[in-house]
Amino acid sequence: MVKPIVQTRILISCALLLMIFIVIGYQLYSLQIIHNLSYQAQALKNRLHDTIIENERGRIFDRNGVTLASYRTEPTLHVPDQDSLKTLARILQKPNIEHTKTPTLIKQLSTEDIQHFYEHSHQMPNIKVREHTIRYYHDDEAFAHVVGYIGDRQEKNQTKISNKYGISGIEQYYDSLLSAHPSIKTYEYSSTGQRQNLVSESDGQRGNNITLTIDARLQKKAYELLKQYTGALVALNPTNGEILTLVSTPSYSNNNLIRGIHDSRNKHTSQLNRAINGQYPPASTIKPFIALHALSHNNISEQYQIHDPGYYVVGNKVFNDWYKKGQGDVNLNRAIALSSDTYFYHIAEVMGIDAIESVLSAFRFGQSPTLDLGHPSPGLVPSERWKLQEKSERWYTGDTVITAIGQGSLLATPLQMAFAAGILGNKGLTKKPHLRLSSEADSVTDSIAISQYGQKEYDIIIQAMIGVVSGNETLRTGRLLNSHLYDLAAKTGTAQKVSVEYASNNEDNKIKDHSMLIGFLPHDQPNLAFAIVIENQPGTANRIAKEWLELYATLYNGKIKD
């Protein structure tokens, strides 16, 4: 007879097994129902892989169709194994590449690198040369600050957008327009990595091309003239706001930059776009605007005359004229042509700082210009309120008189100076400055009108500025600019200020004056307004301007194409 304990134990055994089945059943429920979606996603990730084909980013052209940014193919080296990489690192003398994981593509090779490779290629038979398409900037240094450059996106998981994006310049501002949408092909792969079949395919899109208002010939000429100095040249057409030239020096090679080759020159100073971000005391170039206001508000008349002993006294403080001997009797025309400080000290005291602030603000000083490039700086127009807020100091008449000669706290960028010159030359009317040609841009050409000054006062000031270049004063400050090729109205300036290049090693440069020039031509119906700033090189702006303006006049024959 079988003992009851055996029966019990048989039942227990069976119950234990059934419990295990229940656990398995629950686990199946968990896998197949609760976590079903997660496992389906994992299954997809297992077998589906995207092949991303980058489409070409939009090209950038100048106003005449000259290519500024495009693509070109360069050789790269495909290195399959660590041994070849070691040899390559030794031969190219690039020890830093030795630690990359193979297989790898070695990009950013100079012509010499490729030459070295070919000379020693028998030592590295496994390395193959492959073509690699890379963004290419024509005349890179001349256009670097306008065109900018691109870089690789760090986050790799976004397959819908291009891996390249604009980091600065037009490349950055119009990135969404220039960016291509990559084509994506999704293939099914087996566990051994063999491609099975195409599951889905999305056609990408090439980036849009962009045509700029820049004239490549003028830009290159300006860069040629400026490259040995530190400075900027901005030129625009005041009738439509198109920027023809925007140069900042020192420049940099954006071709080298996107290849990871860094300039030996200071990166900070070369990448600073002085044309829109360099804030300088505008110096005597500000005088025509002050005079315009004084004329309009009857503070002076055209014939109004003062005596200039070479200095001016405010209270118990003496303000010197740059021309220590004094110019004698000075009226408006002489004051502009000879750039008399004393005359402007005098009228500034009569006008007061509020009037000066009013005219400078009207001509858009002290406010960030709208521009389809970077972040233009606002400059600074000081006022009583500003001084109290920023420096907790009272405003003195002395502050007023030095503001009137463009010194003191007053700051302006070359773009602002060129823009203001344009408004003046066009007698109060202009359009917003822009870099993308308006025939393809939608609404960048907003008009700007300054109505508080009369045509007669404009004419008087313009006449005075013509006198700077081609008047009958022998000592007129713009006499070197005179040319039979154009009818120029201009105003020179000399800023007593250290360079914005604080990091400069050259101590002498810091104390030398900046040379500046604004102007427009033809003076009766201007189609060009410009500003030039050359740091620490007094008098240089005039010489550069003449050569550059003569090219402009030759190219456009005094008439700009629309």
Place this chain on the structure above:
Amino acid sequence: MESHSKSQLSILVKKLDFVLISIVSAAALVSLIVLYSAANGELFFVKRQLFRLAIATSCMLAITMVPFETIRRHTMTFNIVCILLLIWVITHGHIGKGAQRWIDLGFFRFEPSELCKVAIPLLTARFIANCSTPIKLIDSLFLFGLISVPTVLVLLQPDLGTAIILMTVGVSAIFMAGLSHRIILVSLACAVALLPISWDYLHDYQKLRLINFFYPDNDPLGTGYHILQSKIAIGSGGIFGYGLLSGPQVRLKFIPEHYTDFVFSLIGEEFGLLGTFFVLILFAGLTIRGFMIAWQADDLFTKISIACLTLSITLSSIINISMTMGLLPVVGIPLPLISYGGSSLLTTLMAIGIIQSAKNSQQSQ
């Protein structure tokens, strides 16, 4: 003459257990469908498995007809043959998957370790039936030593999965024989204490499998990769599965051994929860039916032998299914009745045959 053969057939049909035969037939059908799918819609595996099924079924029917007393009497002979075969396979066997497991019989390769799954239950039952119940400690230890001989031989091949099943069957038999629960608790404590020592006796690949079992995220492309892929296949199947011949994990070869050890992953992927629960219910039903027959049997030998035979089939299915779901480490145990292969099919059906024979011996008394 015709009436004679007819009566012979009706006797045979009467001797079959309806529940067990239904389960076996259903499992065989599942097996053929799954193997058809595993071969990408070709009949290669199906044809070969049909042939094996025919041999194994004949074996089962023959054993069913053998009086249980005869089987009982030949228990020792059977076990000695088994041990000799195990020794033979270790010295002369064919190597597969890093282990010497097979005897090549020409028309199919045979694994003697599978045969032990039938022999050991009979041996333990025979031993326990000769002891007094509840079983004493000294008898238990002796039985344990007895089972260790074939277990160690299997372990030497090495076939960890089968060795675990054999040992579990033996220990369960001692449990069912009524060993005092105090001794059971003490033994369990000792076994846990000995676990770390047994680590040293494992093969490197077995250690790797254990490491991967406990740390599956350690190396998704290494050895733990298979467990993960199997879970993905089962999990992505959902309720209804991808359908016959459409499971991407299987089609694109992310599942290794998808027609043998990992056949359950294919069922999960292509037939979903419906398929996996169906298979689960088949084995649960087999377990219940087996233990029911054991419970109803009159004598100790029949009880223990049937319970242990059932247990050995159930354990194989549990270990195999758990392994495909990542619940247990990967040990090469096929899914009984469903995985492609002859040895497991033959011994499973032999066990079913013995259970039926035992059941019949009860009815005839």
